[in-house]
Amino acid sequence: MPSDAHPSDDAPDIELIQRWRAGDERAARVLVERHAGALGRFAASQGVRDDVDELVQDTFVRAFGAIETFRADSSFRTWLFTIERRLILDRRRASKRRKDDAEVDERDAATAFDALDGLVADEMASRIRSAVGRLSPMQRDVFTLRVTEGLSYKEIADVLGSTEGAARVHYHNALQVVRGLLRDDA
Amino acid sequence: MMRKLDRADMQDRLPEYVHGTLPADERAQIDTALARDAELARELDVVRAVREVFAGATPHVDVDRIVAALPAAGTLARTPARSRASLFRIAAAIATLAVGGASLAVVQQTIRGDVTDSLVVRGESVSAPVGEELAMSFGYDLSALDDDDLEQLLADLERSGGLPPAEPRRSTAAESGQEAGQ
Numbered sequence: 001m002p003s004d005a006h007p008s009d010d011a012p013d014i015e016l017i018q019r020w021r022a023g024d025e026r027a028a029r030v031l032v033e034r035h036a037g038a039l040g041r042f043a044a045s046q047g048v049r050d051d052v053d054e055l056v057q058d059t060f061v062r063a064f065g066a067i068e069t070f071r072a073d074s075s076f077r078t079w080l081f082t083i084e085r086r087l088i089l090d091r092r093r094a095s096k097r098r099k100d101d102a103e104v105d106e107r108d109a110a111t112a113f114d115a116l117d118g119l120v121a122d123e124m125a126s127r128i129r130s131a132v133g134r135l136s137p138m139q140r141d142v143f144t145l146r147v148t149e150g151l152s153y154k155e156i157a158d159v160l161g162s163t164e165g166a167a168r169v170h171y172h173n174a175l176q177v178v179r180g181l182l183r184d185d186a
Numbered sequence: 187m188m189r190k191l192d193r194a195d196m197q198d199r200l201p202e203y204v205h206g207t208l209p210a211d212e213r214a215q216i217d218t219a220l221a222r223d224a225e226l227a228r229e230l231d232v233v234r235a236v237r238e239v240f241a242g243a244t245p246h247v248d249v250d251r252i253v254a255a256l257p258a259a260g261t262l263a264r265t266p267a268r269s270r271a272s273l274f275r276i277a278a279a280i281a282t283l284a285v286g287g288a289s290l291a292v293v294q295q296t297i298r299g300d301v302t303d304s305l306v307v308r309g310e311s312v313s314a315p316v317g318e319e320l321a322m323s324f325g326y327d328l329s330a331l332d333d334d335d336l337e338q339l340l341a342d343l344e345r346s347g348g349l350p351p352a353e354p355r356r357s358t359a360a361e362s363g364q365e366a367g368q
Binding site: 027064125128179 | 233242249252
């Protein structure tokens with residue numbers, strides 16, 4: 001039964017999910033407002049250019065449509081990242097099939113990262129973006145989820161289908177690479 | 187109890203430090219370390235700068251449109267993702283019934299003797315090739331025919347040209363003995 005109380009903006013995700021399942025439409029808005037930005041940034045870091053908005057929407061629609069399967073073993077945000085990443089991979093595969101382009105991943109992902117070109121302005125930002133763009137796709141995914149979104153190694157491992165140990169190694173390697181590139185460019 | 191962080195722990199926690207999600211005691215330890223560890227401070231600068239750049243580059247997302255596209259609140263309680271599992275169960279039940287039913291029909295037919303007693307005669311010669319394609323089948327029970335009926339049937343077949351142009355060669359007594367001895 002819907003609650004009359006307005007969902008607090010700082011209520012935990014799981015509480016908001018329960019409210020939404022009980023019929024509280026406003027709880028969904030709070031969840032979307034809370035996580036949409038992070039999903040948008042992650043999409044951009046994955047090379048999504050024009051349809052970030054649509055991708056984020058699809059992610060939420062999928063998540064809410066399958067909310068009964070969310071067991072809260074991981075955080076709601078981690079679950080959203082996992083769904084979004086899967087959508088991105090599906091789209092990438094579909095796009096590859098359409099183009100009949102056999103070249104995959106490394107180079108494409110590196111150029112796709114240029115999607116952020118229009119989003120960063122000053123020189124320092126451009127150097128940082130360039131340095132992060134030179135990471136391998138896995139290093140970049142781990143690094144941006146860790147640094148930009150503050151995910152734990154466990155959460156990153158869940159999103160990327162990897163292990164905590166691997167995520168830790170990728171993060172530290174990425175940090176050293178970015179530091180080195182920024183030092184060289186200075 | 188406060189956990190003492192070593193340098194690797196502190197390096198590991200710099201993102202949480204930047205995000206402000208560290209417990210107070212861990213944050214205090216890192217603050218102390220940063221005051222005397224220039225290398226750690228430089229790593230923190232990189233993490234902080236990267237975070238600022240990318241957090242500031244958030245693409246526009248239309249929250250209203252997303253919320254409007256979501257399923258209505260409370261509706262999934264009655265039609266959860268479980269319905270997909272239910273559909274699968276129904277499909278599995280139908281498949282089981284179909285396969286099981288077909289198997290039962292075959293078994294019943296076998297028990298009645300429809301399969302074992304039905305006879306299919308293919309017009310193929312044993313020792314000579316058949317000149318033309320020939321096939322006949324009988325839908326009645328041959329075991330019910332007596333010798334006279336069978337002779338009549340063979341005569342009818344011969345008249346209609348239904349027998350193969352060459353009959354099986356009779357084996358000689360010597361051949362029979364040879365085979366028996368083997």
